Amino acid sequence: MKRERGLHELYRDDPARAEQQLFGRRRFLSHLGGMASVLCAEVVFGRYMPRGLIPAALAETTEPFAIAGKDPGLIVLNDRPLNAETPAHLLDDPVTPANRLFVRNNGTPPVDVDPANWVLTIDGEVVDKPLRYSLADLKARFKAYTYQLTIECGGNGRSEFDPPASGNQWTTGAVGSPRWTGVRLRDVLRASGLKDTAQYIGYYGADTHLSGDPGKVPISRGVPIAKAMDKYSLIAWSMNGNDIPPLHGHPLRVVFGGWPASTSGKWLTRISVRDRVHDGPKMGGYSYRVPCEPVAPGSDVPESDMCIIESMPVKSLVTWPKSGWVQTQGKTLELRGQAWAGDLAVADVDVSIDFGQTWQPARVNKPANKLAWQQWSMPVEFPGPGYYEVWARATDTSGIAQPMVVPGWNPKGYLNNATHRIGVKVV
Amino acid sequence: MSIVAANRAFAVFLTLVLPASVHADVDPASGLEIAPGMEVVKAQCGACHSTRLVTQNRADREGWQKLIRWMQESQGLWPLGDAEPAILDYLAANYGPTTQGRRAPLNVTFNE
Numbered sequence: 001m002k003r004e005r006g007l008h009e010l011y012r013d014d015p016a017r018a019e020q021q022l023f024g025r026r027r028f029l030s031h032l033g034g035m036a037s038v039l040c041a042e043v044v045f046g047r048y049m050p051r052g053l054i055p056a057a058l059a060e061t062t063e064p065f066a067i068a069g070k071d072p073g074l075i076v077l078n079d080r081p082l083n084a085e086t087p088a089h090l091l092d093d094p095v096t097p098a099n100r101l102f103v104r105n106n107g108t109p110p111v112d113v114d115p116a117n118w119v120l121t122i123d124g125e126v127v128d129k130p131l132r133y134s135l136a137d138l139k140a141r142f143k144a145y146t147y148q149l150t151i152e153c154g155g156n157g158r159s160e161f162d163p164p165a166s167g168n169q170w171t172t173g174a175v176g177s178p179r180w181t182g183v184r185l186r187d188v189l190r191a192s193g194l195k196d197t198a199q200y201i202g203y204y205g206a207d208t209h210l211s212g213d214p215g216k217v218p219i220s221r222g223v224p225i226a227k228a229m230d231k232y233s234l235i236a237w238s239m240n241g242n243d244i245p246p247l248h249g250h251p252l253r254v255v256f257g258g259w260p261a262s263t264s265g266k267w268l269t270r271i272s273v274r275d276r277v278h279d280g281p282k283m284g285g286y287s288y289r290v291p292c293e294p295v296a297p298g299s300d301v302p303e304s305d306m307c308i309i310e311s312m313p314v315k316s317l318v319t320w321p322k323s324g325w326v327q328t329q330g331k332t333l334e335l336r337g338q339a340w341a342g343d344l345a346v347a348d349v350d351v352s353i354d355f356g357q358t359w360q361p362a363r364v365n366k367p368a369n370k371l372a373w374q375q376w377s378m379p380v381e382f383p384g385p386g387y388y389e390v391w392a393r394a395t396d397t398s399g400i401a402q403p404m405v406v407p408g409w410n411p412k413g414y415l416n417n418a419t420h421r422i423g424v425k426v427v
Numbered sequence: 428m429s430i431v432a433a434n435r436a437f438a439v440f441l442t443l444v445l446p447a448s449v450h451a452d453v454d455p456a457s458g459l460e461i462a463p464g465m466e467v468v469k470a471q472c473g474a475c476h477s478t479r480l481v482t483q484n485r486a487d488r489e490g491w492q493k494l495i496r497w498m499q500e501s502q503g504l505w506p507l508g509d510a511e512p513a514i515l516d517y518l519a520a521n522y523g524p525t526t527q528g529r530r531a532p533l534n535v536t537f538n539e
Contacts, residue, residue: 080477162527164485166494210475211503281501324537389533405529423535 085173107218148372149257157416165413182236202278203265220280257371311342464517
C-alpha cells in the first residue's frame with residue numbers, strides 16, 4: 001500500500017533514501033542544484049551537509065522535527081549544526097540510553113565512516129615519532145574497561161543568564177550518563193613514550209567546519225595531563241554495549257567524565273600530547289572559558305582575564321514526575337532524580353516543597369563508579385491543596401551546594417547549576 | 428512499504444512547507460520574524476548555520492555586531508559590506524535583549 005509520507009517521516013525512517021528521493025542519486029553534489037531550484041537561491045555549502053539531517057531551509061516547517069534514532073521528546077535547538085537537549089523527565093533512566101542523550105555538534109559530522117580503516121594518530125611536541133593505531137590495534141594491545149561516565153555541556157543552563165549569553169539556549173537537558181567501553185587513555189599515552197614535559201592533550205576529530213572550508217577545524221579541545229592520566233579517562237568505541245552512534249562519535253571518541261562535554265571529542269582521529277596548554281579551536285577566547293575572577297552581570301571581560309573550565313559544578317535534576325504533575329491530596333508522591341558533581345561525588349540531595357524555606361534529605365544512591373551520576377529519591381506528602389514547586393539541591397563531597405538563583409554571570413553563559421524546579425498542583 | 432517517487436516526495440514537501448505557517452508574523456521556512464531586513468538575514472546567516480541559531484538568541488545591536496565579528500575572525504564569515512547595517516538593524520529590532528532577572532518564574536502547564 002502506498003501512502004504519502006511527510007518530509008520528517010521520510011528522513012526519520014531512512015535519511016539516505018529520503019535525500020535520494022528529494023535530490024537525486026548523488027546525494028550532496030546534487031543538493032546544490034536541487035536546493036537552488038527549490039529555494040531560488042544558491043546553497044553555498046550544501047555539499048558539506050551531513051547525511052541524515054534535513055536541510056535547514058527545508059526543515060523549518062511547523063511539523064515536529066525528529067532525529068533518526070532519538071526519542072521524539074528531545075528538543076531540537078538548532079539543526080545546523082545539530083544540537084538537541086533532553087527534557088528532565090526523559091533523563092529518568094539510571095543509565096542514559098542512546099536515544100535520550102543530548103546532541104551537541106560544533107561542526108558537520110563525517111559521512112561514510114569506515115571503522116575497518118579508521119586510524120588514531122598519537123603525536124605532539126612530546127611524542128618523538130607519531131604512532132598510528134587501528135581500532136583493531138587498540139582492542140588487541142590494551143585492556144578494555146567499561147565505566148558509566150556523566151558528560152554535560154559547559155553551556156547547559158545558558159538560557160537563564162541575564163543579560164542573555166549567546167549560543168545554543170540550553171535549559172537543563174544537555175547532560176547524560178551512558179556506559180562507555182574503551183581503553184584507558186593513559187595506557188595508550190604510556191605506550192607512546194610519555195615524557196615529564198607533557199602538559200596537556202588535545203584531540204582532533206573527523207568532523208568538518210560548518211563553513212565547508214576543509215582547512216578549518218571546527219573544534220579541538222583537550223584536558224591537562226593529570227585528567228588525561230585518570231583511570232576513568234577513556235578512548236571509547238562503545239556506548240551502552242553497542243557501537244557509539246554516528247551523532248555521538250562513531251567509531252571512536254574520548255570521554256572525560258565530569259568535565260565540559262566539549263573535552264570528550266567525537267570521531268577521534270588524533271591525540272596530540274602537548275608541552276603547553278592545548279591551543280586548538282575553542283580552547284581560547286570566550287569558548288568554554290569563564291572570568292578568572294567573578295564579574296558583575298554584563299561586564300566586558302578582556303580575553304586575558306578568562307580561564308578554562310575544568311571540572312563541572314555540582315548539579316541535580318528532578319526526573320520524576322514531569323513538571324505539571326497533578327497530585328491527589330493525601331497521597332504520597334515518590335520524587336526521584338539524578339545528581340552529579342564533576343570530578344567529585346554527590347554527598348547529599350535535599351528537597352524543598354516550600355520555595356526553599358525548609359529542606360528534607362533525600363535518599364542518595366552510590367554511583368555505579370566514580371564520575372557516574374547518582375539516583376536520588378524521596379517520598380513527599382503535600383500539606384494541602386495548591387500550587388507547589390519541588391526544588392532539588394545537591395551538595396558535593398567538598399560541601400559545595402547548588403545555588404537557588406543563577407550563579408555568577410559570564411560572557412558565554414557557562415556553568416549555570418541553579419537548583420532544578422518543577423511545578424506540582426495538589427487537588 | 429516503498430518510498431514515494433521523487434516528484435511525489437517533492438509534492439509532499441511543498442504541501443508541508445508552503446501553507447505551514449500558523450504564526451502570521453513568522454517566516455515559515457526560517458522561523459524569522461517578518462520585518463524589513465529578514466531576507467538578507469535569511470540569506471547571509473542561513474548560508475552556514477540554521478536560522479534557529481538566530482531566533483533563539485537575544486542581544487542588542489552592539490552584541491550582535493560582536494557576534495558577527497567573532498564569526499568573521501574565527502568561523503570564516505565573509506565581509507557583509509552594505510548588508511551589515513541592515514542585518515544589525517533587523518536583529519536588534521526583532522531579537523533584542525530580554526530581562527528575566529536572576530531566576531524567572533516557572534512556566535508550568537498542568538496535565539488536568
